[in-house]
Amino acid sequence: MNVTLNNYYKKRFDLFKWRSHQSMAYKTVMAILMACITGIMAQIIIPLPWTPVPITAQTFAVLIAGILLGRYWGGLSQVIYIFIGLIGVPWFAGMTGGFGVALGATGGYLLGFVLASLFLGHFADKYIEARSFTPMFGLMLFASFVLIYVPGLIGLGLWISETTGSFPGxxxxxxxxxxxxxxxxxxxxxxxxxxxxxxxxxxxx
Structure with a gap:
């Protein structure tokens, strides 16, 4: 059992060491793959009748993007996801795409995805103590409920103001x-x- 665990620890160390020392070309490819994963998970949705913002699975992909790709590259994966969606590929939530999404009800959340991935990638790569459950849970709470939801709510409020003529309470x-x-x-x-x-x-x- 101890031998098996030691092999596992070595393999995960080798994998992350390999990831960290790859060329920009390889890291860009990995960022594109992570963007694709985000786009796929964005199609797992539960619409809510009282809001234009659906429940989606893509937040999970956003949270692990920085973990898997590290500082900068996790955030880049979300930039790629947003850029490809803005040019028309329908892989935003509910198979939507186009620049109108950035100006719509969920545009602010997209910005938050980039901020959250950059933040988590920085801490996961730089601080070994952040790689355990409890500290990472705290970091992800901040990333989700501050870095994603603050720009998300601001964008949603502005969209409501534009469509109804008044900013919501x-x-x-x-x-x-x-x-x-x-x-x-x-x-x-x-x-x-x-x-x-x-x-x-x-x-x-």
């Missing part, structure tokens, strides 16, 4: 853009934190 905005997603996000954060603990080596690479 705080509780109306939270009911449309935050509160319905809390439980699901906590589950995704717990899963992504456990994923981090399992896959990331606990030594410098």
């Amino acid at each position: 705080v509780w109306e905005l939270l009911a449309m853009g935050l509160i319905p997603f809390i439980i699901g996000d906590l589950i995704k954060i717990a899963g992504a934190s456990a994923f981090t603990k399992v896959v990331m080596p606990k030594e410098p690479f």
Whole structure:
């Protein structure tokens, strides 16, 4: 059993060391693959009748992008995801695409995806102690509920203001853009934190 665990620890160390020392071309390819994963998971949705913002699985992909690709490259994967969607590929939530999405109800959340991936990739790569469940859970809470939801709610509020002529109240905005997603996000954060603990080596690479 101990031999098996040692082999596993060595393989995950070798994998992340290999990832860290790849050329820009290889890292760009990996970022494109992560963008594709994000686009696929964005199609797993639960529409809500009172808000234009659906529940999606793509947040999980956003949270692990920085973990798998590291600082900068996790964020780049989300930039690629957004760029390809903006030029018309229908892989935003609900198989939508085009520049109108950036100006729509969910445009602010897209910006938050980049910020969250950059933030988590930085901490996961630089701080070994962040690669365990509890500290990563705290970091992902911040990434999700601050870095994603703050720009998301601002963008949603501006969209509502443009379409209705008045900016929504705080509780109306939270009911449309935050509160319905809390439980699901906590589950995704717990899963992504456990994923981090399992896959990331606990030594410098």
